[in-house]
Amino acid sequence: MKQELTPQEAYTRLTTYCARSEHSPEDIRRKLHTWGIPMEEAPAIIKRLERKGFLSPERFARAFVRDKYRFNGWGMILIRAELKRHRIPSDLIDQAIDELTEEAGDEAEERLHALLASKLRSLPKSLERRKVWERLLRFGAYRGFPYEEVQTVIQELLGSSYDEDEP
Template sequence: MDESKKRKKILTPLEAKGKAENYCAYQERAQQEVRNKLYEWGLHQEEVENIIVLLIEDNFLNEERFAKAYTLGKFRMKGWGKIKIKQHLKAKNISEPLIRLALKEINQEEYHKKIDETVKKKIKKPISSISFIEKSKLYTYLQSKGFENDIIYNKINI
């Protein structure tokens, strides 16, 4: 493949703004995701920050809305616990207060029900009849899904 096909087209700030609006309209995005995309499109720092400001003003970009949507989506669709969701939001440079606000969106009753469903999917028999080793593996699995240690402990009574 020759060099001209490898190079990405560098966008003007106006083209990039339009493309970024479409990118944000498609699904909720974190500011950092949009910032990375703008850099990828060949824009410089000042242009990127100006576009970010315009996207926020036009309500295409909203960190709180993103954090809440991300939290509920990962919880309901992927069955993630609060710890894993929090780690992933931090990786997207979401602030601690917004993370706390987003995690409050998860209904506690629904959260415990999700853990119970996850346990039932993983083991096909009652918890009381599984061995210590099986409980240990279940504990590790639930931790990997991002559920809190004390809640896991109470659910499987190790």
């Protein structure tokens, strides 16, 4: 039989958990729920972790934005949606994304260009241009990049003579 954790035991485990990597308060709520800790106890445990410096939504947002952009190749739309899913306040999301945008500069378009060029190489050569356009557009949108940016990069890759409305 599985033994229930006390709130103090949960707090102790969470200090180790939070010391290893950044987590959102929502991650901690879920973890507490899986451990069988009453939800009334969660806010106090989360506040205590924040006071002691083990948990910080600001730090989590910055780390999440940086990691998902650099290592997963995500665009800002997808990153923003995932941070909202973690229940990070909009002002912290905006701040973290703005920091990365300033830091990255033109790198975002280069990254998108490399991502779409790689996808283009993986597509069958026999595929008609319209299908190529659609697949690249869908791929860029799925990765969280704005439609206009994806469209611009696709035009560069496929040649400016190609119009998306052509068959």
